[in-house]
Amino acid sequence: MSPVKKTRAAARVEQIETIKDVSRRLLAEKGVTGLSLREVAREMGLVSSALYRYFATRDELLTALILDAYNDLGSAVERADRRSVTLSSRRRWHAATRAIRRWAKSHPHEYALIYGTPVPNYVAPELTIEAATRVSGALARILSDDWARRPPTRTTASTANIRTFLIVDNIRELLPDVPPDHYVKALIAWTHVFGFINFELFGQYVGTVRNADVMFDRVMDEIADFLELGD
Amino acid sequence: MSPVKKTRAAARVEQIETIKDVSRRLLAEKGVTGLSLREVAREMGLVSSALYRYFATRDELLTALILDAYNDLGSAVERADRRSVTLSSRRRWHAATRAIRRWAKSHPHEYALIYGTPVPNYVAPELTIEAATRVSGALARILSDDWARRPPTRTTASTANIRTFLIVDNIRELLPDVPPDHYVKALIAWTHVFGFINFELFGQYVGTVRNADVMFDRVMDEIADFLELGD
């Protein structure tokens, strides 16, 4: 209502931003378990109880960080895709998946926060689901665009069978030009991007993979074949 | 040296077993973060400091639980494979991967312990790597056995290129009959089993997958095609 926001509200959002920034720094240094409200407060020259004016609980702060992480990753992959949108589908796929992995490796703890073990008792708020869709949406667009360019030989198989195990309405929104009988392949591709990064970051590839950079490209190429992406 | 072990040593291993049992129960109830040494001690009618006679630190207890979890899962999939070893490679693949997922769903917190975010600062002890190999080894045997039955049309391509990003010596041990140019495919299959289960258990499939049971079978069938497993 007031023409100009006064210092009060501005100071609040600024304070919230500071809390999240400090938290992100401590998160990067010591991981989730090492992130404590008291230390954040200490760093800010505040007493711990003051933080509760902004976040009712530690989990609430973590949820905010998760949301930001999803959006940060989301915009990173969107940016990468924007740069390569004129190239072939295969190159777009490589650019996008590389961007995801790159973000993951430079923000390992934030990545673990969103794609690792759910922190408290796992209840994904609606907002995080929406933010999470940004990154999968970017990948989906590449695949859907590719199908839009393919010769229209599609068989348009019935979705009746697929409906038993997939929520096709939600998927169709993301893959408007992909025939439903390819939804499973698309989900496999999506799953594999994060399956690889999880295994790499969480140490499962120790002893088998020597150079994960090269391996990732090879695997993503194999997935592109699997998706029959245009070259 | 003594002919019969006295009560002392036996009581010790028994006490250790009790600690791990109680810990597993509490782990299943409240997750990793909810597992506290003091509560374990309380349940056993002990004082917390007594537990430190058996585990020098909480992480040491967790490491023991991780080791047991790997072995428990390992023997579960080995058992499943033993029952289906006479069937086709495709059926063996389905039996083994189903066993893995079944174990994961009935031990979600233990699964998260070994395939989720590394708990403290991630240092995988040698012993856990060995135990972890049991489950991947069981999967590998299926694939290697399948290749042993295939007509010997293998091209035996040079491993020179693959050596740059894979530790082929370790992989060859697990896949003795698989030509090296198929190692990447094998690693993709292995990665995807756990990529799927991670996504399912950690809530990433909410909104897209309706019936994960059916979806899993479909996906594993697609992977079997990808591996060209015999039917």
Place this chain on the structure above:
DNA sequence: TCATTTAGGAGAGCACTGCTCTCGTTATCC
């Protein structure tokens, strides 16, 4: 057999955590 070593448990205590409550102060709104 008896003295000695050693293992196991009890209990107090330290430093830390998340979170709650009360109480002044100070900026905002009517």
Place this chain on the structure above:
DNA sequence: GGATAACGAGAGCAGTGCTCTCCTAAATGA
């Protein structure tokens, strides 16, 4: 200008992992 609400300080509670000292009872060696 006075009421209202936001903000921060500070004390305190219950909980944590871990350490240290002390005592008892069991295993060991001469």
